[in-house]
Amino acid sequence: MSDILDKYKWMGPIIQKMDRDTKRVFMKNFRMRDKNFFPEGDYKADVKNLVNCMLCPNMCRFDCGTLQAAKSETISPAYKARIGYYLTIGKIDPLDPSNKEFIDLMYKCSNEESCKVWCPFEFSVVSLLETVRDDLNDKGVMPDYCKEQIKKLKETNTIEDHNIYETYKEKGIENIETDGNDDVYYYIGCESMKFPEVIKANIKILKKAGVKFSTNLEKKGCCGGPAFNIRDLKIAKELANKNKELIENTGARIVVSDCPGCIETLRNRYQKVGIEIDVKFIHIVQYIKDLIDNGKIKLEREIPDEYKKVTIHDPCLLARNLNDTESIRAILNKMPGIENIDPIYNKQFTHCCGWSGTVHWADKNIAIKEATNRINELKETGAVVFISACPECELGLAYGISEKDKEKIKIIDISELLMKVI
Amino acid sequence: MNLENFELIYKENRVKIKDKAKIRAKLGEIVGDENVSDKEIDIFAYNKDTTLITLNWTLEGKIAAQPDFIVWPETPEQISSILKLANEEKIPVIPFSEGSGVVGGAIPIYGGIILDMKKFNKILEINDKDLTVTVETGTNGMNLERYLNAKGYTGGHIPQSLYTSSVGGWIAHRAAGQFSSKYGKIEDIIMGMELVLPQGDIIKFKTIARASTGPQLDKLFIGNEGTLGIITKATLKIWPYPEKRGLISYAFPTFEDSLEATRQILRQQIYPAVIRIYDADETNRHFGHIEKAKDKVMVVFVCEGIERLVDLEETITRETCKKNNGIDCGEEPVEHWFETRFKVTETSSTPTFKIVADTIEIGFLWDKAADMYHSVIETTKKIQGVMMITAHVSHFYPNGVGFYFTFAGIPPKEKTDFEFYQEIWNCIIKTVEDAGGSFGHHHGVGINRSKWMEREWGKSFDTLKSIKKLLDPNNILNPGKIYESVWKEGGEN
Numbered sequence: 001m002s003d004i005l006d007k008y009k010w011m012g013p014i015i016q017k018m019d020r021d022t023k024r025v026f027m028k029n030f031r032m033r034d035k036n037f038f039p040e041g042d043y044k045a046d047v048k049n050l051v052n053c054m055l056c057p058n059m060c061r062f063d064c065g066t067l068q069a070a071k072s073e074t075i076s077p078a079y080k081a082r083i084g085y086y087l088t089i090g091k092i093d094p095l096d097p098s099n100k101e102f103i104d105l106m107y108k109c110s111n112e113e114s115c116k117v118w119c120p121f122e123f124s125v126v127s128l129l130e131t132v133r134d135d136l137n138d139k140g141v142m143p144d145y146c147k148e149q150i151k152k153l154k155e156t157n158t159i160e161d162h163n164i165y166e167t168y169k170e171k172g173i174e175n176i177e178t179d180g181n182d183d184v185y186y187y188i189g190c191e192s193m194k195f196p197e198v199i200k201a202n203i204k205i206l207k208k209a210g211v212k213f214s215t216n217l218e219k220k221g222c223c224g225g226p227a228f229n230i231r232d233l234k235i236a237k238e239l240a241n242k243n244k245e246l247i248e249n250t251g252a253r254i255v256v257s258d259c260p261g262c263i264e265t266l267r268n269r270y271q272k273v274g275i276e277i278d279v280k281f282i283h284i285v286q287y288i289k290d291l292i293d294n295g296k297i298k299l300e301r302e303i304p305d306e307y308k309k310v311t312i313h314d315p316c317l318l319a320r321n322l323n324d325t326e327s328i329r330a331i332l333n334k335m336p337g338i339e340n341i342d343p344i345y346n347k348q349f350t351h352c353c354g355w356s357g358t359v360h361w362a363d364k365n366i367a368i369k370e371a372t373n374r375i376n377e378l379k380e381t382g383a384v385v386f387i388s389a390c391p392e393c394e395l396g397l398a399y400g401i402s403e404k405d406k407e408k409i410k411i412i413d414i415s416e417l418l419m420k421v422i
Numbered sequence: 423m424n425l426e427n428f429e430l431i432y433k434e435n436r437v438k439i440k441d442k443a444k445i446r447a448k449l450g451e452i453v454g455d456e457n458v459s460d461k462e463i464d465i466f467a468y469n470k471d472t473t474l475i476t477l478n479w480t481l482e483g484k485i486a487a488q489p490d491f492i493v494w495p496e497t498p499e500q501i502s503s504i505l506k507l508a509n510e511e512k513i514p515v516i517p518f519s520e521g522s523g524v525v526g527g528a529i530p531i532y533g534g535i536i537l538d539m540k541k542f543n544k545i546l547e548i549n550d551k552d553l554t555v556t557v558e559t560g561t562n563g564m565n566l567e568r569y570l571n572a573k574g575y576t577g578g579h580i581p582q583s584l585y586t587s588s589v590g591g592w593i594a595h596r597a598a599g600q601f602s603s604k605y606g607k608i609e610d611i612i613m614g615m616e617l618v619l620p621q622g623d624i625i626k627f628k629t630i631a632r633a634s635t636g637p638q639l640d641k642l643f644i645g646n647e648g649t650l651g652i653i654t655k656a657t658l659k660i661w662p663y664p665e666k667r668g669l670i671s672y673a674f675p676t677f678e679d680s681l682e683a684t685r686q687i688l689r690q691q692i693y694p695a696v697i698r699i700y701d702a703d704e705t706n707r708h709f710g711h712i713e714k715a716k717d718k719v720m721v722v723f724v725c726e727g728i729e730r731l732v733d734l735e736e737t738i739t740r741e742t743c744k745k746n747n748g749i750d751c752g753e754e755p756v757e758h759w760f761e762t763r764f765k766v767t768e769t770s771s772t773p774t775f776k777i778v779a780d781t782i783e784i785g786f787l788w789d790k791a792a793d794m795y796h797s798v799i800e801t802t803k804k805i806q807g808v809m810m811i812t813a814h815v816s817h818f819y820p821n822g823v824g825f826y827f828t829f830a831g832i833p834p835k836e837k838t839d840f841e842f843y844q845e846i847w848n849c850i851i852k853t854v855e856d857a858g859g860s861f862g863h864h865h866g867v868g869i870n871r872s873k874w875m876e877r878e879w880g881k882s883f884d885t886l887k888s889i890k891k892l893l894d895p896n897n898i899l900n901p902g903k904i905y906e907s908v909w910k911e912g913g914e915n
Contacts, residue, residue, distance in 0.1 A: 010707040014810050022807050025832045029776040037481060037774050055477045055770040057522060057586045062564040071494060071540035073467040073521060082480060083463075091427050091483050099423055101463045118585065120765040344572040 044134040045088040052121050053081030053128055060115035060125070065352040066108055066359055069369035077115055077125045080105055084132040094141050103141055104362050106132050110370060111229065111357030112316040117348065126357065133231040145361040146230040153235055157221035157242075164193040165220045171196035174203055178214035178250040185252040186213050186284070187266070189259025190222050191391035198391070201415040202258055202284055208422060209296035214250055221246075225265040229358050233273060240275045247277055256284040258413070260317035260390050261356065268321070283318055285327040285389045285414055292334055299334050299421045307410075307420060309339045311383035313374065313397065314350035315390035323348075328389055328414050335421055341381040351377060355396025371400025379405070386411045423462050429484040431840065432531035432908065437514055439490055439533075445511060449493055449535070452503045457494040457541075464492045468536045471521045471528040472586070473870070474780045475843045478773040489516065489530040496541045498654045502622040505652075508535060508898045509621055516900050517648035519560050519588035524781070525868025527595060527647050531902040539590055542654055545569050554613060554629060556657045559590030575660040578605025578695075581864075585764060590653050595866035596645030600763070603688075603818045604695035604726070605661065607864065609644045616655040617643055620894035629657040642889070647866050648900040650893050664726035668736040669756035670694075671722045672748030673715040677701055678792050680719045681815070681823075683746035685788050688820045692738045696724035698759070699815040701795075704828070707812070709758065714751050721748070722756045772830060777809070778839050779830035782850050785860035787822040791815075794857040798827060801853045805846055807831040817863060824863035844909050848873070873907035 018026060029036075038047045058078040061067055067075045083102050086092040092102050109126045116124040136142060142150075149159060156163045165188075168175055173196050178185070186206060188199055206213050224239035243266065247255055257263050260283055267281040291297045312328055319325045325347040332340050345351045354360060354370030375397060378386050386409060388394055397411050439445055442460065449458040459465075470476040470486040479486060490513075495501045508515045514534030521528055530536055542560035548570075549555075555577065557566060563584045570577050579599040581587060591597070593615070598607040605611065614629030627640040643651050674680040680699045687694070698721065700708060705720040712720070721743070725735040740750070772779045786794050795813060802811040808831040817824030827850060833842035851861045851874050861871055861878050876883050890897075890905055902908050 010710055011810075013706075014703075018809055019806070021834065022809060022832050025835075026775070026777075026809065029832065033774050036776070051481065051774065052767070052770040054480065055773060057472045057583070057766055057769060058520075059585050059764060059766055061520065062562040062585050071543070072464065072492075072538070073518075074464050076467070079467050086483070092423055096423075101461065102423065105463065118764070120767045121770075344569060 039089065041089075043088050044131050044138070045084065046128050046131040047085060047088055049121065049123055049128050050081045050085040050088065050132070053123075053125060054078050054085055056120065059120055060118040063114040063118060063349075064125075065110050065112050065114060065354065065370045065373070066366050069354065069373055070366045074105070075108055075366065080109070080125060081128055084129060087132060088135060094136055094139055100143075103136060104143060106136065107143060107146065107358040107362035108366060109357050110352045110354055110359045110367065112352035113320050114316070114349075114351070116320070130229075130231055137231055142230070142232070143362065146232075146358070149226050149230060149361065150232050150235055153222055153224075153227055153239065158190040159222055159226050160190060164190055165217045167193060168217045173199050173217070174215075175217040176203075176214045177218065178216055180249060180251045182212055182214045182250040182252040183254065184211050184213040184287070185247055185250040185255045186215050187223075187247070187255050187257040187262055188215055188217065188220060189257060189262045189391055191395060192258045195391050195394060195413065198258055198413040198415055201413070201419045205288055205291070205297060205415060205418060205422070209291045211291075213252070216246060216250065219246055223262040223265040225261045225269070228265060228269045236269075237273055237275065240270045240273065244270075244275060244277050247279060252279060254280045254282065254287070256282055256287045258284050258389070258391065258415070260315050260322055261392060264317050264321045283322055283324060283327070283389065285318075285331065286324055288415065288418065289327040289330045292331060297422055299336075299418075301421045303335050303338055303421055307385050307417060308337055309341070309383045310385040310387050310417070311341050311343055311378050311381040312346065313343070313353070313378055313386050313388045313393055314347055315388055315393045316350055316352045316356060318389060319348050319350045328387065331414055331418060332387070335417075341383050343377045343381050345377055353393040353396030354400065355392045360396070367396065368399045371396045373400070375400040375405070379409070384409050385417075387414050387417060388412075389414050423466070425462070425488075427483065430488060431479060431484055432487040432529065434908070436533045437490070437512070439511070439513060442490065445507075445513065446491060448507055449491060449504065452507065453493050453495050453500050457496070459492045460490065465489055468492055468518060468530065468538075471523045471526065473524050473526045473529065473868070474769060475778065475840060476529070477769055478776070478778060478839055481773045486526075487530045488533060489536040490533045492536045492538055494538050494541050498616060498618050498624045501537065501618045501652055501654065502624055504535065504537060505618060505620060505898070506622040509896050512896055513898065514901050515898055517590070517594070517652050519590050520562060520586055522583040522587040522591060523595060523866065523868060525865050525870040527866055527868035527900070527903060529869060531869065531908060537652065539588065539652070542590070546655070548573060548575070548660065553660050554657050555660050556629075556655065557589055558655055559588060559593065559653050561589050563587045563589065563592065570660055571663060574663050576663050577611070577658060578661050579608060579611055579658075582763060582766075589656055589658070593644055593653050593656060594647050596864065598817050598824065598864035600698075600816070601695040601724070603697050604693045605659075607817075609641070611659045612644060612656055613659060614657040615640065615643070615653050617651040617653040619651045620899045645866065647868065647903055649890060649904050650899065652899075666726065666729040666732045668725040668732045669723075669753040670725065670736060670739055670743075671720060671751040671753070671755040672743040673705070673712070673718040673720050673751050674746065674748050675718060677719050677795065679747045680721050681788075681792055683743050683748055684721065684815075684818055686746070687739055687742045688818055690738055690742070691820075692735050694723040694725045694735060694739060696722065697818045698722050701813050703810070703812040704814050708762070709755050712751055712755055714749050715755070718749070720751070720755060722759050724756060776832065776839070777830050778833060778843050778846075779828070780843065780847070781826060781828045782847065783816070783824055783826045783863040783865055784850075784854045785822060785824050785863040786854070786857075790857060791823055791825075794854065794859055795825060797857055798850055798853050802827075802829060802846060802849055805831070805849060807834045807837075807842060808846065841910070867904045869903060869908060872902075872904055873909050875904060
């Protein structure tokens with residue numbers, strides 16, 4: 001209440017000048033505001049901010065990746081909030097099977113959080129949608145595509161239909177088991193396992209720098225990020241506790257990952273459910289940048305001609321959640337002869353690949369269109385080598401690229417590029 | 423979903439579509455099945471625009487209107503076919519892009535087909551020598567401006583709705599941006615366009631700096647609000663991105679002093695890109711933290727362009743402000759304006775207090791501008807329930823100004839929020855008309871002002887109606903706006 005009073009201090013003289021009847025009704029409306037529009041109830045949804053969002057003129061709409069992909073008001077942020085509010089207060093019954101599409105809308109977000117950059121209230125829409133998802137889960141109406149992910153997490157300990165970490169041998173990935181005295185734990189993401197060349201590059205770089213580290217792939221599982229997105233906090237906490245034990249057993253004080261989603265989950269989301277791990281979590285690009293700065297890695301070879309002209313696709317989680325857009329650029333800047341042409345939307349204004357969040361389960365076509373939009377922005381630079389630092393992005397962008405473009409465009413991780421010069 | 427849970431506001435005279443399945447199938451044939459919807463979740467998403475009273479309704483679980491179909495065409499030819507079908511079946515077609523309109527222009531009050539232009543979003547060409555950009559009209563304003571900025575230009579059209587509006591919406595509603603003193607309104611910026619007429623003909627107006635080729639027919643379609651045609655492509659002026667910005671602010675003891683200072687600046691042919699005068703109430707609201715401005719009238723200026731020109735503009739602006747009793751408040755108020763101009767939070771809070779609020783912009787010549795301002799303030803204050811009526815002056819020309827009134831109030835017991843809203847709108851517009859001003863400056867007519875068209879236009883309104891009848895004999899393009907009024911009487915005190 002005090003923040004409202006402070007914000008509307010200028011209204012003091014206006015209220016003073018009101019006639020008696022108007023003032024009486026105004027004061028009643030003021031007192032009854034919560035009862036009228038934010039009724040108490042057995043829900044977790046952030047109704048106040050859902051209302052703030054649904055009555056906003058959609059100030060973030062131009063940068064909402066899913067809206068720009070779907071081109072429909074239905075996907076606009078304020079409409080999502082509006083439906084979230086109505087689902088919460090019962091204007092739309094979440095238990096009525098005919099309202100399934102309204103429930104699905106709560107998952108049509110790529111978690112890119114571009115909205116937060118422009119939001120007059122400084123929140124992200126997904127942070128509101130997650131609170132609605134909490135209630136939907138409590139009511140037992142979690143969508144089937146989310147249940148499938150939870151089933152996979154329970155059965156395979158990963159977000160795949162098999163334990164993807166078990167494939168390391170066939171993919172030629174070296175596993176380094178901990179002796180309990182590591183300096184660094186290289187935390188490999190589930191989706192990173194689809195890009196074995198990236199993992200191999202990172203292992204070589206760490207070895208070359210003389211870092212004492214482990215990978216522990218035999219015991220490795222998902223960080224729980226997908227369960228946090230779906231808001232199945234029970235399974236999320238179970239995975240978090242397994243990871244806590246795994247990380248603490250390495251003795252490492254630094255955990256690096258090739259996946260910004262893993263770092264975001266380990267660093268920030270665990271804390272929100274009360275699980276603390278007393279180590280430093282950083283994305284591997286930041287760690288590699290420091291290794292180069294400290295002379296542990298030397299860039300000795302000339303970059304091959306076909307890799308000289310590049311553009312950076314900043315992963316949204318790395319740019320906006322982990323606030324690191326400089327490490328990739330710093331590494332590139334150390335490569336003689338390289339030309340980086342940033343796309344129009346870069347650094348903290350980067351656009352999503354479509355493969356973060358829950359939209360790629362809820363509506364794959366929107367996610368693919370979002371990926372295509374991003375590919376087109378990257379293509380506009382004229383570069384044919386797209387550099388990223390996130391397995392989800394590399395996965396998403398691959399969906400967005402045409403067969404014809406696949407022949408000439410390379411989407412690679414910064415570590416893969418680095419391997420060509422060290 | 424049970425739509426009966428949501429009270430429908432505009433429910434009279436809805437179009438009756440006998441065979442919806444047939445129409446849906448035909449629309450699918452035109453645009454592809456994936457580009458047409460009659461699903462509840464989509465229908466519900468297009469039941470309003472950003473007209474502020476609709477936000478009160480949204481909170482209370484009411485819906486302004488309800489379309490029957492949404493289509494997302496991708497070519498002018500598809501639009502042409504949709505309009506031909508709509509003419510055959512006598513179904514309204516309502517163009518929609520970003521839905522940022524605040525006078526109800528995109529509300530489908532009789533139902534029908536919402537024609538969403540979002541897929542017309544390509545920026546086609548920048549011509550550096552001609553200083554033009556050609557763009558499809560569903561392009562979002564901020565995305566166009568960001569693209570231009572990245573290429574070293576500005577579009578010069580920066581409305582407060584920049585983030586939420588489209589190029590097509592700007593042209594359709596004859597919009598103005600906050601930097602209009604230097605770059606002009608959209609009618610000064612647009613140079614050529616392509617559009618689809620109500621019966622499906624596709625026509626083009628060529629891009630040319632100036633011409634003498636008969637009447638300026640293209641002007642008829644700027645501000646047509648989707649009633650005479652659907653604009654699909656436009657060529658707009660652009661400018662090199664300014665190399666310098668000068669930020670200036672002065673507080674004046676009276677509203678008259680501030681008007682006089684700005685009038686004199688323009689008379690000297692000095693055109694700061696931004697000029698904004700805030701009356702004393704708005705100064706206290708927006709610049710309450712500036713001690714020197716307390717209870718005074720704040721004026722902010724932004725001069726931009728090449729450095730030498732900006733320096734000269736700054737010098738003359740400062741001299742003229744001082745001469746008219748202005749107190750220099752430095753750059754901070756202008757920086758504050760830049761920081762907060764897109765921080766729109768009031769639209770989210772006022773409805774939760776059941777406050778009815780809105781803004782009304784009007785045009786006036788210099789001569790009696792101050793008198794008109796005082797008349798509107800005094801007349802509106804007399805309406806039972808009005809808590810606040812304030813103004814800033816947002817647009818400036820050598821010959822006149824655009825005022826921007828903001829009102830808020832609580833409906834008295836015997837009136838609904840909608841009746842109260844209409845009463846205030848009608849009162850302000852009548853006062854402006856009586857004083858000789860123009861009832862709208864840059865938001866357009868929509869639903870809210872249609873009642874006053876005859877008064878505003880006089881006999882020439884008959885000519886406009888004849889043109890509408892000629893181009894759109896079945897009245898299928900955006901009916902219920904401009905040529906007819908669905909609002910009740912009232913407020914003519």
